[in-house]
Amino acid sequence: MSDEPLLQVEGVSKRFKVRGRTLHAVERVSFELRAGQTLGLVGESGSGKSTLGRMVLRLLETNEGRVVFQGQDLAKLSAKEMRVQRRDMQIIFQNPLASLSSRMTVADAIEDAMIIQKIGGSATERRKSVDEVLERVGLPLSAGQAYPFELSGGQQQRVGIARALALRPKLVVCDEPISALDVSVQIQIIQLLQDLQRELNMAYIFISHNLGVVQFLSDTVMVLYLGEVVEQAEAQKLFEAPKHPYTRALINSILKVPETSADKRPLVALPGEMPSPFSPPSGCPYHPRCALATDQCKSEKPLLRQVSADHLAACHYAN
Ligand SMILES: Nc1ncnc2c1ncn2[C@@H]1O[C@H](COP(=O)(O)OP(=O)(O)O)[C@@H](O)[C@H]1O
Ligand SMILES: [Mg+2]
Incomplete structure (x- = not known):
């Protein structure tokens, strides 16, 4: 069996020009995905999840970087070759009626x-x-x-x-597929997606702001903030030992029924608001909302770096 990943995304970026101003929707994002595996994509609304999903399927062209699917650089394919690949890559939307x-x-x-x-x-x-x-x-x-x-x-x-x-298909981008559904129906759809994946060995890019569902379905998880990856790790590691303050804030902002009274932890709303993507903050993009921010965070942008085995985070203080 080939050891090559089904999908390799290498440093892709997308910028939109809006009334003469440039908006960085996705900035140099990289990841790999193997057959039958799920990558969860999380982040607040506007963080670039859908844009990234659409670039992977070449529904949107990249400004930078490459998308290699089944060993083929998608940007280099002719329309005819692309149509052949397109069969293997599908998308499921939040609002199926619209499509x-x-x-x-x-x-x-x-x-x-x-x-x-x-x-x-x-x-x-x-x-x-x-x-x-x-x-x-x-x-x-x-x-x-x-x-x-x-x-x-x-x-x-x-x-x-x-x-x-x-x-x-071999790859399905699921873009908020359950967000518009009632809770009882959400569980049925999640179960269906999981059963189908096991049966057909499909890879999923699963986009959701429901962290519980992302944790349940994903093998690896990527957290996006203002178009950039701030943390990327195996799902269990990311949820059990998050390294980025933004990931921790996201996790603490979800309502979870405690199993014992000792499990009770305070529910904390995400502090502040996401800055305008037209004028991202200096240094670390998360610093204006981060309780731990120092002068270094205001001036120096933290690079996405390995903080432990297969665990990346973009924070000066990740360790
Ligand atoms: N076609 C477009 N033209 C201009 N800006 C866009 C377009 N699509 C998305 N954006 C902007 O790019 C950023 C990322 O959007 P999106 O990928 O939809 O985020 P998410 O799916 O995480 O909510 C947002 O600031 C959004 O306003
Ligand atoms: Mg979206």
Whole structure:
């Protein structure tokens, strides 16, 4: 078996020009992902998670850096070659309705995706695959004849998953896939995503601001702040021994039911607000909100560095 990662992201950046001003949405982010593994991406709204996910799929071009998928530098592929790769990389959105046509039934939408990607064989074979995939995501066959807007939010997300799955992808970017759903439905969708991953050995980039879910699903986790990685580690390590004050603040800001009274820890809101991405602070981008900030933090930007085995953090005081 090849030891090469499925996906290698090397120093990718994205800048947007907005009314003559430049916004750094993602700054030199690197990571690797292997088949069947999950990378969790966390960070407050506006930290660059979706932009990074879209660059990985080449739905957005990078300004800097490379995305290598199955050994191929995506930026160097022709439109035709890219279409072949695109089959293997899919995305699931927060709001599946927005990505589904209101004029196509669920079965037609799934079949259409297969036709565009030229998979599934004859019309009869394709119809059979559509039924199989609907069943696999827990939808009744009758849902195939429904229009997306006739379904509940949870069922719509199952359709979004079915459509991605029908193309038998190797990588799926899940961009806040449960954020719009009721809590009881969230758990079902998470369970479904996990079962499918185990069965089909898909790699996930799982974007969520629900840290509990990220911890549950991820093998490794990356924390983004103003477009930069501030911490990156194996999931268990990151949640048990976070090294960056921002990661600690994120973890302390989530509501968790204590198992014993000794477990009770105070719930602390994240202090302050994220600065404008047009005028990021000097030094460490987190320093205006950090209780531990020193003069060094105000003037000198901490580099992302190894603080223990397979654990990176961008903080002068990570140790
Ligand atoms: N098409 C765009 N044009 C201009 N700015 C954008 C565009 N897309 C995203 N941004 C900006 O880039 C930053 C990162 O956005 P995004 O990747 O959507 O963050 P997240 O998904 O973490 O909430 C934000 O400041 C956002 O306003
Ligand atoms: Mg987003």
